[in-house]
Amino acid sequence: xxxxxxxxxxxxxxxxxxxxxxxxxxxxxxxxxxxxxxxxxxxxxxxxxxxxxxxxxxxxxxxxxxxxxxxxxxxxxxxxxxxxxxxxxxxxxxxxxxxxxxxxxxxxxx
Amino acid sequence: xxxxxxxxxxxxxxxxxxxxxxxxxxxxxxxxxxxxxxxxxxxxxxxxxxxxxxxxxxxxxxxxxxxxxxxxxxxxxxxxxxxxxxxxxxxxxxxxxxxxxxxxxxxxxxxxxxxxx
Numbered sequence: 001x002x003x004x005x006x007x008x009x010x011x012x013x014x015x016x017x018x019x020x021x022x023x024x025x026x027x028x029x030x031x032x033x034x035x036x037x038x039x040x041x042x043x044x045x046x047x048x049x050x051x052x053x054x055x056x057x058x059x060x061x062x063x064x065x066x067x068x069x070x071x072x073x074x075x076x077x078x079x080x081x082x083x084x085x086x087x088x089x090x091x092x093x094x095x096x097x098x099x100x101x102x103x104x105x106x107x108x109x110x
Numbered sequence: 111x112x113x114x115x116x117x118x119x120x121x122x123x124x125x126x127x128x129x130x131x132x133x134x135x136x137x138x139x140x141x142x143x144x145x146x147x148x149x150x151x152x153x154x155x156x157x158x159x160x161x162x163x164x165x166x167x168x169x170x171x172x173x174x175x176x177x178x179x180x181x182x183x184x185x186x187x188x189x190x191x192x193x194x195x196x197x198x199x200x201x202x203x204x205x206x207x208x209x210x211x212x213x214x215x216x217x218x219x220x221x222x223x224x225x226x227x
Contacts, residue, residue: 034215043114043201043218044153087152096166097143097155098216 003027004088009105012082018075020104022088025069030092033064035073036100037084044087044100047073078108112137114204114219115184122225129189129196131222135204142185143203143216144177153201159185192226199223 005023012018024033034049048055048062050071055062061074075082087103115134123129135142141160145153158166159179170177174192179185189196200223203216 041199041221043203043220046215046217049215096158097169098153099155100145100152102152 003090003099004101006086006088006101006104008102009107011107011109012075012078014080014108014110015077018073018078018082018106018108020073020075020086020088020106021070022073023070024088024090027068027090031090032093033062033068033071034089034091034098035060035062036087036089036098037082038087038103039081039084047086078106080108080110082106083108114202114217116200116202116219116222118222119220120223120225122227123192124227125193126191129192129224129226131187131189131200131202131224133185133187133202133204133219135185135202136217139204139206139217141205141207142179143205144185144187145201145203145218147199147201147221149198156187189224192224194226197224197226 003024003026032049032051035047036044038044048057048060050062050064064071085103085105087100089098114136117132143158144156146156147153155169157170157177161179162181174190176188199221201218201221203218205216
């Protein structure tokens with residue numbers, strides 16, 4: 001089952017950075033941290049993933065602590081279209097499934 | 111490159127009827143996964159298939175549910191004798207062949223919303 005803990009909801013002002021935390025204190029050495037989001041009951045959308053180094057792509061940045069027990073997803077300039085449920089998931093690279101918990105419901109406020 | 115396609119997008123069935131949900135993976139993807147999302151809940155894994163093989167069905171209910179991914183054509187999730195509790199959104203995801211060095215994320219379709227009346 002889900003091995004992550006996320007706050008149930010967060011607000012962020014439009015144009016500001018959204019920082020979404022995730023605790024995964026029991027993560028093992030071969031497990032990656034993945035982030036997905038689900039906008040209004042659409043199919044989940046892949047955002048980013050990482051093992052131990054910080055990662056950045058066109059959508060977001062992922063900061064993983066040195067002990068790998070927590071991470072933060074950063075949306076640098078949140079827009080109204082970023083309003084969604086964000087899921088933090090830990091999984092071995094070739095695992096069969098993603099465990100989606102309840103995620104964080106992010107609301108971007110105008 | 112078309113994404114994962116699912117049809118129908120909405121399906122209404124009466125109790126006791128059969129529901130067939132179809133999923134066409136992304137081009138070049140040979141792995142298909144089915145998830146179910148009940149209202150106000152997160153997605154729950156059901157089954158993982160490769161062409162003509164079921165790899166992991168640990169999340170599938172033991173009765174009435176079956177899945178296939180034939181050599182040709184889409185993957186099918188079949189629910190026999192539907193009950194009201196089967197009402198949910200069913201999502202399909204696909205991923206490419208596993209290889210070291212690949213990111214191996216799953217790409218999700220738009221889902222099929224099943225309503226059982």
